[in-house]
Amino acid sequence: xxxxxxxxxxxxxxxxxxxxxxxxxxxxxxxxxxxxxxxxxxxxxxxxxxxxxxxxxxxxxxxxxxxxxxxxxxxxxxxxxxxxxxxxxxxxxxxxxxxxxxxxxxxxxxxxxxxxxxxxxxxxxxxxxxxxxxxxxxxxxxxxxxxxxxxxxxxxxxxxxxxxxxxxxxxxxxxxxxxxxxxxxxxxxxxxxxxxxxxxxxxxxxxxxxxxxxxxxxxxxxxxxxxxxxxxxxxxxxxxxxxxxxxxxxxxxxxxxxxxxxxxxxxxxxxxxxxxxxxxxxxxxxxxxxxxxxxxxxxxxxxxxxxxxxxxxxxxxxxxxxxxxxxxxxxxxxxxxxxxxxxxxxxxxxxxxxxxxxxxxxxxxxx
Amino acid sequence: xxxxxxxxxxxxxxxxxxxxxxxxxxxxxxxxxxxxxxxxxxxxxxxxxxxxxxxxxxxxxxxxxxxxxxxxxxxxxxxxxxxxxxxxxxxxxxxxxxxxxxxxxxxxxxxxxxxxxxxxxxxxxxxxxxxxxxxxxxxxxxxxxxxxxxxxxxxxxxxxxxxxxxxxxxxxxxxxxxxxxxxxxxxxxxxxxxxxxxxxxxxxxxxxxxxxx
Numbered sequence: 001x002x003x004x005x006x007x008x009x010x011x012x013x014x015x016x017x018x019x020x021x022x023x024x025x026x027x028x029x030x031x032x033x034x035x036x037x038x039x040x041x042x043x044x045x046x047x048x049x050x051x052x053x054x055x056x057x058x059x060x061x062x063x064x065x066x067x068x069x070x071x072x073x074x075x076x077x078x079x080x081x082x083x084x085x086x087x088x089x090x091x092x093x094x095x096x097x098x099x100x101x102x103x104x105x106x107x108x109x110x111x112x113x114x115x116x117x118x119x120x121x122x123x124x125x126x127x128x129x130x131x132x133x134x135x136x137x138x139x140x141x142x143x144x145x146x147x148x149x150x151x152x153x154x155x156x157x158x159x160x161x162x163x164x165x166x167x168x169x170x171x172x173x174x175x176x177x178x179x180x181x182x183x184x185x186x187x188x189x190x191x192x193x194x195x196x197x198x199x200x201x202x203x204x205x206x207x208x209x210x211x212x213x214x215x216x217x218x219x220x221x222x223x224x225x226x227x228x229x230x231x232x233x234x235x236x237x238x239x240x241x242x243x244x245x246x247x248x249x250x251x252x253x254x255x256x257x258x259x260x261x262x263x264x265x266x267x268x269x270x271x272x273x274x275x276x277x278x279x280x281x282x283x284x285x286x287x288x289x290x291x292x293x294x295x296x297x298x299x300x301x302x303x304x305x306x307x308x309x310x311x312x313x314x315x316x317x318x319x320x321x322x323x324x325x326x327x328x329x330x331x332x333x334x335x336x337x338x339x340x341x342x343x344x345x346x347x348x349x350x351x352x353x354x355x356x357x358x359x360x361x362x363x364x365x366x367x
Numbered sequence: 368x369x370x371x372x373x374x375x376x377x378x379x380x381x382x383x384x385x386x387x388x389x390x391x392x393x394x395x396x397x398x399x400x401x402x403x404x405x406x407x408x409x410x411x412x413x414x415x416x417x418x419x420x421x422x423x424x425x426x427x428x429x430x431x432x433x434x435x436x437x438x439x440x441x442x443x444x445x446x447x448x449x450x451x452x453x454x455x456x457x458x459x460x461x462x463x464x465x466x467x468x469x470x471x472x473x474x475x476x477x478x479x480x481x482x483x484x485x486x487x488x489x490x491x492x493x494x495x496x497x498x499x500x501x502x503x504x505x506x507x508x509x510x511x512x513x514x515x516x517x518x519x520x521x522x523x524x525x526x527x528x529x530x531x532x533x534x535x536x537x538x539x540x541x542x543x544x545x546x547x548x549x550x551x552x553x554x555x556x557x558x559x560x561x562x563x564x565x566x567x568x569x570x571x572x573x574x575x576x577x578x579x580x
Contacts, residue, residue, distance in 0.1 A: 141441075195381050195503075197411040198401075217503030228414040235410060277463075278558025286566070294507075 016312055016353065018346045019058030019321035020051050020338065021093045021246050024071030025269070027331040034328055040070035043331050045080055047338050052085035054342025060093030060123060060246070060321055065131040068269060068327075075108045075120075082116035090116050093211070093246065093321070094125030094192040097154065098146040099132035101170065103178055106157040106187065113182045123211055124151060125192035126199070145169060148202070151191070155206040158187050190244070195222070200229050207238030211321070212245045214295050219245070219311045226315055244319030245311065248326050249297025251304050251340045252333065262298045263287055265327030297322060301344035308345065309352035320349075372396060374536075375427035377446070378437030379408045381502045382459060386435060386540070387416040389509050393539040396420075398427035402438070402445075425450055433536065435497070436460050436484070440473065443484050452490025455529055457536075459497040460484070461558055479554035481523070494524030494533045495553035497540075504566040509541025519543040519569040521562060521576060523553035543569040547576040555579045 026040045035043065048059045059081065061074035071077055078090040090112060095105055105122065113120035126147050133140050149167040156163045160181050166172035191203035194213045203210045210229055212222055226243055233240050248266075252258035263284070270282040290296040297304045308320055322341060325334040372395050376383050379401035390397045397419040401408040405421040412421040428434055428450045436443070440460040458481045462473035473480050481495040497505070497520055508518045520542040524530045534544035547555070556562045561575055 197379065197381075197384055197408075197415055201411060216501070217507050221503060221506050224415045228411060231414050232410055278560075279564040280561055 014318060016317070016350070017057040017244070017319040018349070019060055019089070019091070019246070019319060020047070020056055020341065021060040021062065021321045021323040022047070022071070022325060023062045023064050023069040024077070025069055025325055025327055025329070027325065027334055028328050029331060035331065037070040041077055043334070044071070044077060045084070047335060048081040048088065049084050050335065050338050051342060052088040054339070056088060056342045056346065058089035058091050058121070058319070058321065060091035062093045063096050063127070063132070064129060065135055066129060068272060075112050078120070079112055079115055082112060082119065088119065089121050090119050091121035091123055093123045094127055095122055096127040096132050097124045097150045098126055098143065099136045099138045102150045102154040102157060106154065106178055107180070110180050110182050110187055113187060114180055118182070118184055121188040121190065123190045123192045124154060124208070128194060128213070142169065151202065151206060154189070155208070158189055160185055195225065197225070197228060200225050201232045204229050204232035204238060204240065205236045207233070207240045209240050209242035209244070211319070212243065212315075212317075214245050214247045216290065217294050219247070219295060220314050222315055242319075243315070243317050244321065245315060245317045246321035246323055247295045247297055247311070248323040249304060250324060250326075250329070251299070251301055251337045251345060253300065253340070255299040255303050258299045259291065261329060261333050265329040266296070267327070269327035301340050301348060305345045305348035305352060309349045312349070312353060313357060373431045374398070375400070375431035375434040376437055377424055377427065377434060379411060380437065383437035384411070384415050385502045385506045386437060386459070386497065387419045389505065389540040391416060391418040393541070395539070398422040398430045400424040400427040402442070428454065433457065433532070439463070440480055443487060446488065448488050448490065451488050454491050455532060456488055456491040456493045457497060457533055458484050458493050458495045461498055461563070463558070479551060479557060481550055481553045485550060492524070492526055492529045493550060494522060494529050495550060495556065496520060496522040496533050496537060498553075499556040499562050499565050501564060501566070508566060511541065512538060517541075517543055517568065518566055519545045519572040521556055521565070521572060522546045523548055523550050523556065525549045545569060545572050545576065
């Protein structure tokens with residue numbers, strides 16, 4: 001099941017989609033003060049409007065239930081963006097299906113699809129946080145079964161025919177017809193996975209395209225996962241071959257400027273989350289390693305473009321999403337980043353991808 | 368006939384897969400078991416860790432002298448303690464409240480999680496190791512002995528020869544072994560402590576462990 005992708009393919013190069021992902025981190029205002037949750041949400045809306053003007057393919061908003069992040073209801077924010085934009089895909093990234101009701105998720109995104117003329121895209125996942133479990137009355141001990149059952153039900157719902165289903169995690173359904181139907185009869189559905197092999201196999205089993213969350217370490221670690229997905233899709237007889245990736249990053253005019261803005265924000269976020277998870281504060285050495293060799297796409301437009309192009313080639317993905325603005329970062333710097341991503345980085349990556357694959361090209365990125 | 372070159376890895380998640388990859392590369396025979404039947408993970412094993420054998424938990428244990436626990440800690444009571452008797456068991460698990468639940472026995476600050484596992488696996492010799500480094504660092508940082516920049520992995524166990532056996536394995540997998548003391552000492556590797564997440568060289572890890580009260 002391929003995604004609805006009508007983008008122009010100029011050559012034999014497959015068209016790669018580029019997205020921006022946000023969790024609605026609270027940014028800082030011009031005076032350095034942390035903005036309110038409401039202002040943070042409006043900031044994301046403004047960034048998405050700019051992204052649409054720049055021709056960026058997708059905005060993906062992730063559901064979180066923590067104090068660092070303003071977005072707990074991505075589709076509400078996406079619906080607002082829908083009314084202010086014309087082309088950009090409106091995605092969640094992810095919708096925590098385990099602690100949600102698949103029927104309601106379908107309804108909300110089918111509604112968004114209607115309001116946006118077919119631009120809705122739901123990215124289902126288990127999420128890397130678990131705050132939603134106690135919040136909505138789910139037991140973490142059911143972590144596996146909740147996702148397993150709910151994705152199975154969701155796979156039925158997207159057929160847009162009456163559903164008969166029974167399981168242990170929600171009441172059963174008997175020929176339940178769910179509305180609204182989408183015009184395309186196909187709600188664009190992907191699965192976000194973070195490197196658990198079982199998740200990759202499960203996505204392939206239901207024929208859902210996959211977004212790999214690659215948030216640390218070298219991206220080539222995921223090459224075997226791409227293989228696994230393709231093998232599994234063949235084995236299950238599903239035709240899906242779409243794989244995308246998302247990784248965090250930040251872009252400024254120069255490498256030094258980007259690091260100067262991103263490092264304190266990244267550290268603030270990482271250490272705050274680490275505190276609740278028991279890992280020690282991030283060191284500058286670790287940060288620099290991730291920027292140089294790992295999964296932080298931080299630097300000037302040229303540096304970031306080189307790194308993205310390299311990852312796209314290595315993993316042969318059809319979509320790259322940059323998780324931008326992580327941590328308490330100046331709002332103006334975030335807006336400028338969106339501008340640079342759309343106007344400089346993406347065109348440059350397309351240019352790099354159109355060139356024959358030569359190892360020499362990566363040299364500039366290593367400076 | 369089991370040999371020290373045969374490993375059982377219990378847990379086919381992110382950690383179990385990376386450890387299997389490193390062990391295969393180091394020339395070990397690896398039997399890996401997930402939480403259900405082997406055919407559930409057969410494809411994953413074939414593609415991600417060619418050369419390893421997908422097995423049931425019992426079969427995997429049968430084949431090996433050294434067993435690595437790479438399952439969620441909250442599931443340790445599902446382990447077959449009887450079958451594991453007499454085995455050298457490497458506990459690579461950590462208490463992760465988000466998955467293991469927040470109201471558990473692991474909140475007791477005086478007893479390390481590996482001691483609780485040892486109490487359950489009475490007939491086994493439990494050594495805590497390969498627990499503090501993130502799985503992507505394990506993947507990215509493994510390198511041959513003597514190479515500059517090689518990282519270290521801490522080992523805590525009560526028996527010297529067991530610690531040495533684990534040290535050999537750690538070295539084979541691509542890391543400098545650092546024996547930090549008896550099993551109880553493993554508490555300094557747990558979440559919330561300085562060495563949790565440590566991706567450090569031999570000297571630095573040793574220094575932090577020595578300074579830690």
